[in-house]
Amino acid sequence: MKPQALRGRPDWRALTVGIGLIAIAAIIERDAGQQTITATYGMGPAAMPHVVSVMLAVLGIGHLITAFLGGLPVPDEGDPIAVGWIALGLASLLGCIAFGGGFILATTLLFALTARAFGRRALFADLAIGLALGVAIHLLFAKILTLSLPAGPIERLF
Amino acid sequence: MDALASLAHGFAVALEPTKLMFAAIGVLLGTAVGVLPGIGPALTVALLLPVTFKLDPTGSLIMFAGIYYGGMYGGSTTAILINAPGESASVATAIEGNKMAKAGRGGPALATAAIGSFVAGTIATAGLAFLAPWLVQIAVNFGPWDYFGLMVLAFVTVSATFGDSPLRGLTSLTMGLALGLIGIDKLTGQSRLTFGVPELLDGVEVTTLAVGLFAVGEALFVASRFKHDPEEVVPIRGSLWMTKEDWKRSWGPWLRGTLYGFPIGALPAGGAEIPTFLSYVTERKLSKHPEEFGQGAIEGVAGPEAANNASAAGTLVPLLTLGLPTSATAAIMLAGFQQYGLNPGPLLFAENPGLVWGLVASLFIANAMLLVLNLPLIGLWVRLLAIPQPWLYAGILVFAAMGTVAAKPSVVEIGMLFVFGFIGLLMRRWDYPIAPMVVGLILGPMAEAQLRRSLQLSLGDPMVFLENPGSATLLGIAALCLIAPFVMRNLNRFKASED
Amino acid sequence: MKLFGRVFAGLAFAGLALMAGPALAQQDIKIMAPAAPGGGWDSTARSIQQTLMQTGLAKSVQVTNVTGAGGTVGLAQFITGAKGDPNQLIVNGFVMVGAILTNKSPVTLDQVTPIARLTGEALVIVVPASSPHKTIQDLSAAVKADVAKAVWAGGSAGGTDHILAALFTKAAGAEAAKVNYVAFSGGGEALAAMLGGRVTAGISGYGEFESQIKTGKLRALAVSSPKRIEGVDVPTLKESGIDVEMVNWRAVMAPPGLTAEQRKSVTDMIEKMTKSKEWAEVLKARGWDDYFMAGDTFDAYLKSEQSRVGDILRSVGLVKS
Incomplete structure (x- = not known):
């Protein structure tokens, strides 16, 4: 496994993962927005989803950046x-x-x-x-x- | 001392030949059912409970203890041999154990698991006999904020298993957290991310994810490489039995694993997963062979297995002293007691000491029986790996699917196993660490629930985490673990530049 | 494969043990327990299995477990899969009434044929031994004074314990929507929170707290059942002047689409079972109270429970209408 050697061309793997993560973050955010019930005391059921979706979005952006800076390791040939x-x-x-x-x-x-x-x-x-x-x-x-x-x-x- | 005399009496009862036979049958049955991935000790005990109905209370309890320990050992056997952890507490075992098995060291891996379980079980049972009343006081005073501190600590230390890329490690962990959100929110009963599928309301089963990522993903990966670079599985390389070196490397992890497992298991919401992970990361840090971690390090099997067994004995502390069933298995044990009209709890020791100590003695004997029966069988187990690869992996997949089907016969569950298998393949090919995802699914929901309970009890005041000494200490240690590596690195750099 | 040889050797024994039992009757019955093995519905189903076979009312009885979402996954499967089959039964109860609403289940209990209520368990309201509240009126006053500070511990959100906490809060004169109820997974954790004095009061089935109450670690203030529990000196909520009554009942129901005759024969079989001495022994061993009710009375009871649970869940805000 060696880092992507090709410069200039973005790594499609990292791009796919990055876009996928951002998509999942959006789904979680949308679902959390549909919560009708909030907790009377303390944190509600939507708080944790917000945290997770922000983390996923940040990681997604991280992957997009990686795609242009070397990319993910290239896997060995598969069957x-x-x-x-x-x-x-x-x-x-x-x-x-x-x-x-x-x-x-x-x-x-x-x-x-x-x-x-x-x-x-x-x-x-x-x-x-x-x-x-x-x-x-x-x-x-x-x-x-x-x-x-x-x-x-x-x-x-x- | 009263406890000692009662324990001795318990042993006298449990050592009768017929009782020993019940223990042996229990261990065999438990192992047989427990080897199915997805069917952990709790379900094993529940399924086999009717068998014990036919016996007298003592005989039944002894068989029961045998089934319990057998089920637990069965779970680690599949974790080691075919990378399919039978329950969430064997996930940590699978990480190093399966690597050892593939390198021809399955014998020592199974042996250190069995002996470690025995050692841990013995020490923890002794702890149960003598420390229970004292330990339970601490356990009861452990609040949601303290659990939250413990979980943050587990998160921080487990991130040490991320491998070389923090980006990919964090992605894996966060995806686990995202999976943990699926299902009914424990505190408000709201469904999250279920998309109208009723099967998703109970959330993603840890064993489904673990078996999918580990066993199915592995089978797919090996198949994808089969033509170009066939994997070589050697059933036995070197000694089948543990070498002197193995013993030397195992005893420390056994003891440390017990130290994690017993007290955390005794906590009402402690569980077996956190001690196994803590033990794994500790051994990784302390090992003299850190380079072997990820390739099959015996410490990584010895520690978590000991922690798992010790925590099982730990759950008996609140069960027997307070009547608190704190794990699924303990709840089923309670059912076992209740079929004889016994109610565990503070009164049980006073009203029925013979039975309590009989149970403790039977746990002890079941543990020993497990060792006696399983050590000779290790050679057999390991030779399973000598089956030609096409059949071996076909068998593994059948077995993995069967466990899932038996635990939850639904299309959604099998579909998830399928999807997780492919995610496991992709993660292997693109070099993402797999364990953090499972860790995220296990710890995420627990941490969220405890955090929110804390804030509900404090009416929303976050200072509650710093005001309580327990949580403040645990969070402090977690912060130290997080900062220390950076400080050390800078310190080293500083020193280096001075030279 | 060696593995299977070993499995077989072990299981042969289990087989012998399980196959023993009288074989008198004609029917092969299937009972669904819509929960994991070991829980209340599962043990009810297995007790029915045991009794039907011992009394010879059925030739063979098979219990299947379908877990998920407070039993609603099992219910959905039962309604589609067992339609019109008089030899299939499902065990359910009060908890499912609430779960259907909170989980927005597509199927409801209106779609099955109610047969009989079998057992019931009183809930008990307890406080830690060190609590300043000596009577249920003290607790009621405290709830009224500051509903947020009165923290309740109990089982899952929207479950029996939560519903009772809400009913009690309402009866005490506070706003049910403001009830500060902390849901714990499993009785053990809730009990620990109480013993550690972190909550004001707790609710659970009486059996779960029994030994703590007897040793004086917890003080039982009231039980929720209409009558006092036999041999237990704890007043009911009603006699303490709080107009709340609740029993965590468990029942057995048949699939939709049965003829009146089929329904009667199933009801007769269950009724005969509940009158047997074997069933009495089961109840005694398990510590369950007999709450047998069948026919039209049970139909009406089920209706009233459904509307009551719906009302309270809406007022707590767990269900939006």
């Missing part, structure tokens, strides 16, 4: 495809929970897609392992310890 596979796995987990796919199916997909991200090609073998893992977890925690895990079609078989 967006691998990240994409895991993102797909997490998204299918989310989808399973949202649309009643159940915990076991979610686990199976997350497991297999993550393994794919790390270069595995044996999709069916990984699906099988994920399924076995999901079933084992479901039986142990949901059945025996009555922990409520989201149920889907596979769970209803048990």
Whole structure:
């Protein structure tokens, strides 16, 4: 990781973070402005948000300045495809929970897609392992310890 | 001394073979459930409480103590092995512990956590037996202003973990503070930054943020680098067991961690997080190997783990002497007592000394049992890291998601885990420190609540912080910690220019 | 994986322990506790579970916990998820009535089918032992004299304790909006503030303060229930001339869209349960008072509680109308 060498051109990372921080500060400020209830004694519920949003705004400006003075450290090369596979796995987990796919199916997909991200090609073998893992977890925690895990079609078989 | 005799009697009861078996089962069950990230000791105890219903009071309490300690140890195990702290008090452990595990030193990390917990638990239990009545007086007199002072001190010292860029460190911390604003304001019941999403009313769960940033973020980061520069995980390098050097570096942190954990845990709003952070920064300052911090320094595991366990014993001080349940776990313990029609409090010692000391003795035995059962298992735990990386990280993600799903099965919660995972990836790639964000989320809301309570009690007069000796002292120390580094630097420069 | 082998070994025991129990009845009941394990609603739900199974009124009973926002997250899920299903129940109570208003919840208790009020707990107003206020009238006078200086300690903002503090302040002749109420998270912190003498008075469920009162560290001035608590020599607010009455009740309700028959059979099951000796034992062990009320009486009671809580929360300023 070395500092941005290019002079004259602002660092897009620092710019993005700076603008993002200022945006978040604005959201917090807006929300605090909508508080209808104040405390009768001492500080109200909007005081702390004001403090945080000012801090964020200052840090945002700090990032903008940094963007023109060297920028953030440049990260090593990444592999967006691998990240994409895991993102797909997490998204299918989310989808399973949202649309009643159940915990076991979610686990199976997350497991297999993550393994794919790390270069595995044996999709069916990984699906099988994920399924076995999901079933084992479901039986142990949901059945025996009555922990409520989201149920889907596979769970209803048990 | 009465207490001693009662304690001895308690031990006699708890040491019967059947009782020992209950302790062992409790420890195993507790560890099994406690390893799930997101399910801390309190939830573990609550989930397993029905199991103890079937036993007689003594047996049940002993099993209960076992579950409690098992749950706590389970939380640190995942923090060390897979960087997924099971509860907010294990966040500090994860910082160095996981680095050690990845460098093949998972064995010593787990060992120092287990032995440190035992040492701290033993000392703190002794403290409970002899200092409780005295300590509780101080605890009760600790006002909101004093808590605020303590939290400011924690903030200031934790900023030492920011790394080399104050801008990025402060950004991380402030984002944590911003996340802490989300939810219902404790003092007025107003919702802040919830955008009409009811799931956000209870705020951002610390474990969701920690598991997202630490475990999910890590998995994403390692995957993103896998093709170019695959990470090398060595399950065991050198000794599986702690070396002489490890022992030498651990005992100091254990004792100091206990000194932080026990008294702060005894405070009604002290909690376990502040002592673990204070212990972490202290060890970082005192260590002879400061360069190892951030790379896996054993002191950074030994201290916070001891502090965590000592604070757990500390919460029993107000519970047993006053009947004050000051933590989620203590509240559940109270439920455990109440199922036998017992009400902890000032009367309990007088009415039912056998049971109280029986409990203290069982905590002690559960602690020892934990050590006996877990030390041999460390080899097994560590070998989990030998699983081929694709499966290892897939398993970690499944496990992390499962903990979150089990604790709060909602789309919003999983969505947050997802988002925090990606923020964790970006922060790793762009070199932002991660821990300050979690610290901000933990300490921010606490500090705000205590500050506002203080001002409400003083009817808005800020002088209350300086008029009370406790808060004045704590704020003074915080100011010193803040100014001292600058003064020292200038002093050095001054000296240098004189030469 | 070795890990799971170990988990399984431990859990096999738990399984054996949990599966024991009589299997007589026909129904599989699901109870939602809209709170985390360990709290009041959760223990109510689990006590119902235990009693229904012991008495054989139900074949199996499952308790699910949905946490969040004073139970309103669970309520919303229950209303959409359990609609028309007579085998599902939700535990809730007085706290939820307030939480629905303060959290501006999109769902309300009008959308579920009330079954029965089960238990209730009296709140107690206490002062530290060193306090100059010897009776509830002293405290009332102090509140009237300077409402800002009379600092109250209790649980979460907008909760039962806060509502009682506001009702009391109003009854004392001061402005309810000016009540200086400090919300503490958890009874422990509030109790410590009282024992440390930092607040004027405190409010909580009687059980929480019981041992402090018995040892004389706190002085109980009045209880909020309509009748004195059995065996406790503390006057009620009413008999002390303060016209305030409040009970922190817990109830069980069914989903929307039940037929009159279904509602009756669920009510019968719950009523049978509350008449069992197993339930009496549970109440005794937990220290709960029986406040059983069902049918139309409970419907009317629920309505009046909703409007009363709404009024007081508006007058305190916690809810803008």
